Amino acid sequence: MGKIAVYAGSFDPITFGHVDIVERALECFDGVILAVAADTPKDALFTVKERVEMAKVALKDKPDVVVENFRGLLVNYVASAKATVILRGLRATSDFEYEFHMASTNKNLNPQIETLFMMANKDYFFVSSRTIKEVASLGGSVKGLVPECVERKLKERFHALKERR
Secondary structure (H helix, E strand, O other), X not given: OOOEEEEEEOOOOOOHHHHHHHHHHOOOOOEEEEEEEOOOOOOOOOOHHHHHXXXXXXXXXXXXXXXXXXXXXXXXXXXXXXXXXXXXXXXXXXXXXXXXXXXXXXXXXXXXXXXXXXXXXXXOOOOOHHHHHHHHHOOOOOEOOEOHHHHHHHHHHHHHHHHHO
């Protein structure tokens, strides 16, 4: 692979917004690594193994995409992957402050790594993994917002959680 971008996140779960960013990034880069964070401060609904598997299924027809998990500092992972670009998606101005802070921190940690921001597609700017989980947990439809494998896993997970109560 030539110029590689690393698109990192919790992807809990992956959405069509994430898939759209990957597809558009492939127009700019020779390859994309979708890096699923194993160390995440968020309370994950799915295990890292499940998140990786769902992303692999969602991106199975993209041969220039590698899906794997990582631990520790993102800049260390990016350097070990022989990449020089961190790709981040922005949905709204509210995302920018956090992303700018993280990009600045990463640049301080490794000046050779650049962060590039890609605006969310107008069809997905309102889609977030958190909202998807909330809608699904209340029995709402997430069809058209997430890949079918994710929709199925969400239904299974929330059904199992209700059964335990």
